[in-house]
Amino acid sequence: MKLVEALNITRAMQQRKLPMLRCFLATGFNALHLKTFLAAELSLVFAEQKIEVLDGLYGDLLGNIDRLAKSDCEIGVVLIEWSDLDPRLGIRSTARWTANELKNIVTTAKARAAQMQRTIEEASQHAPVVACLPTLPLLPFSFTPSCQSGSWDVELRGIMQSLSSVLAESGQVRVLNAQRLDLDSPLKDRHDIESEGLSGFPYRLPHASAVAGLIARLAQRPVPKKGLITDLDETVWSGILGENGVDGISWDLEHHSQMHALYQRFLGALMSEGVMVAVASKNDPELVEQALQRSDLAVSAGGIFPIEANWKPKSQSVSRILETWNVGADSVVFIDDSPLELAEVKAAHPQIECLQFPTGDSAAIYELIVRLRDLFGRSAVSEEDSIRVESIRRSQAGMALRGTPALEEFLEQAEAEVSFNLSKTPLDPRAFDLVNKTNQFNLNGNRYTEANWKKFLDDPASFLMVVSYQDKFGPLGKIAVVAGGYRERKLMVHTWVMSCRAFSRQIEYRCLAELVARFDFDEIEFAYQQTERNGPLREFLSEILKTPPSPNCVMARREMEDRLEFVMKPQEVSNG
Amino acid sequence: MDEQQARLANCFLAVFPDLSADEISSATSATVPSWDSVAGVTLLAVVEEEFGIALETDDLSRFDSFQDFLTYLRQTEVGERS
Structure with missing residues (x-):
């Protein structure tokens, strides 16, 4: 992307009336054009939101990460360059480079990296954080010729590798893949020394564009494809x-x-x-x-x-x-x-x-x-992912069982067990994924950003119910999520999704029965919205309400109890 | 407006979207309120990118108006398409 295109995209975006998505860009250098590229790339990725990119103070990366942690931004980006580990590793410093200083630079870098790890992890508790480790070449500060790795620069790279490894393992931080950036932006074409001296912005424009593009892709939690159908011959x-x-x-x-x-x-x-x-x-x-x-x-x-x-x-x-x-x-x-x-x-x-x-x-x-x-591609492989194919096989086997006996009888034969977890902490990534990926049994198709989801769960009046299922054929894992709020004897269901793998097992009825058992409400309201694909949810609600559902449809507790009478007694709550 | 002027005007419009078409050719740092140091550096980068040149930035004050940029481009004969 060219800078002029990025400016035009951000200008067009500012004129649109859309919900705001705020991103904090924490760097130690002047973010200048990177900020523009990032705003444009995020606008393309989050097309339904208006993007605002905030940045911090020049030369204060640690302080900026702290500002990110304290901000209410929905996305955090941390971009580390060598000079953030020690100013002596940047061209704007006038500090001496002597062979004796090298050890001290490494010691400083190690301590600074440890501080960065702590502050980044703290920031990632509030919002998803994308981290990008040094992208620019190391300055020739060591005594070895440029074609030889000196122990000092190997050590410095090791410090960054360790930081990268710890952050990637945490699961809360998405670390930009250096190899991918190498393919998109050759190392020799990255550093704009003139610009760094003039304005404190160290990137050439194509490099800034490449970094921003990859960061924007990482900022959006990927929705991976679920299945691959392949030919055999010549394939x-x-x-x-x-x-x-x-x-x-x-x-x-x-x-x-x-x-x-x-x-x-x-x-x-x-x-x-x-x-x-x-x-x-x-x-x-x-x-x-x-x-x-x-x-x-x-x-x-x-x-x-x-x-x-x-x-x-x-x-x-x-x-x-x-x-x-x-x-x-x-x-x-x-x-x-x-x-x-x-x-x-x-x-x-x-x-x-x-x-x-x-x-x-x-x-x-x-x-x-x-x-x-x-x-x-996905950020992590969950237990549900690893049992998916086997559960589909079992489901196919179960279909044969379902031929003649009633569904209730089948479920009894299958020794179906539904469990409900109403605990909101620790944050369950599987629940978040279900809410954002499910289409067919979905109350309204509403999606959440990670920061919005955290904010919703932080509300003391909100509730979250994560539903798991297993039968004698094996577990399906966590397959449904019901979430909403409880106020003045009214239960409001804002979100209700169920994996299509769990259809035809009466789990939706069991969910309602569990809500009746858990909450002392007079009426329940469903934030229903018709979508192109939520036909299964619409059919179910029509059956329960005895009329096609409308937005914010309401049902009295007594009515609901009557219609759920046939459902088995709710299971014990496993947690919360 | 020739092609070189039109391309330069697009650069100005990207950095100063509030300028009207009539105001662009007479734009100076004194007449455009949003022309601060950040906008100045951004304008330089956009012009460099558009015309594939590296401007001599030792003295930024020489690029203080639309006409300054145009004069530079004409003197160095860049951005002309035959």
Whole structure:
């Protein structure tokens, strides 16, 4: 992005009437153009909000991080450069560089890094923080030639690596990936020495733009895709199964088809992170079964579910897979080497992300895998992620059980256990994710920023109920969230979401029954809003209310008790 | 207004969005209230980026108006497209 574009974007944004999103940019240098780029990039990422970027005082990074912690900004950004560790590492200082000073610089840097860690962690308790560690080259302060690493600069880099590692592990701070920045902004093109001397702004404009772009992407919690549907021939393996036979397909160095093994390994990694992986292939199903039993596969075929191998249009296979997974097409990526198949699937499922597997082009396959990493990237892997595929398999098995007996009987047979946790602390990232990712069983489609969610939970009048489910087939984990407020004998439900994996288990009724048991209210109000996709929630509320729901619809306690009579007695609260 | 002037005017408009089209060519640091030191540095950066040049910033006061920038660009013959 050019600076003039950034200025124009921010100007256009200021004229729009949108809710405000405030970001505090903590740097030790003059943030100048970086601030403009960041405001523009955040405006693009958070298109429904008006962005205001605040900054602190020149030369006082620690103080600025402290100001960030005390501000009510929804996003915090901390950008550390070498001179923030010790001013002697910056060009604006006039302090001496002697061999004797080097040890002292390292000692100072170590102490400063420890202080930074504490203040950044403190700030991250109030708002999500993005941290970016030194991006500029170290000045030639050490006695070694520029092509040789001296012990002092290795030590300084080690201090920053340690800080980066601790912050990344904390889970509260998102650390900008230095390797990604290296790809976007070459090291030799970053430092504007003239500008640093003139105005205290040390970045060349393209570097400032690259840093701001990556920070903005990190500031928005990513919503990863949930499933990947892949072709087999010339995709998972090299060759055509029907022509080459089970032993004629390959994914190894000997046949120059190693990149297919890399793709397989990547699919395996995705599965271990809870991404659903399925196959849609025009093939003989028996041959596919044999091929997937080959012991040298670099992915565990048992984790792929479902496998649609047939001769029908692939769009039909994709439809069945989406139905089995119970997810929307917009949560899924479809990979095929054939542009024709991609077009056919895209025509039937316009919201699906269709990507071509570039067979024969190793560099392009590598690029595809990097792109997929971005589409499926997440900050952490939760317990629910790791059991997702297995729970879908079990759900499919359970469908067979559900044929004749009544649902209640099925649930009894399944030994279903629903548990409710009404504790608001510690902050549950899974609850936040459910609120921001769920579409179908969603009261109103309202999303929260992390800072708004924390603010909501800090309100003493607010309540949060996180619902978990398990049955004899295994746990589904945390699958629903109900949140709202309680005032003057009125319970207000502002947020109600439930994972589609938990449908058809009467959990929604159990949620209401739990609210009746836990709160002494006269009436309950639902902040309902129709969205394009919340049909399942609308149907449920219509059944309970005996009329289609309207915004802020209200129901009396007695009425609700009558309609929930059939639901089992609420379970014990596990916590809170 | 020739192409060079138009590009320079766009730079001014990006930094000083409140200026009307008529005011741009006569804009000076004295007549534009929002032309402070930060705006001055931003304007320099935008002009450098737009014309692919490095302005001599030893004496910032020489870039005090639209006409100062235009004169510099014409003297150094940058930004002309044949």
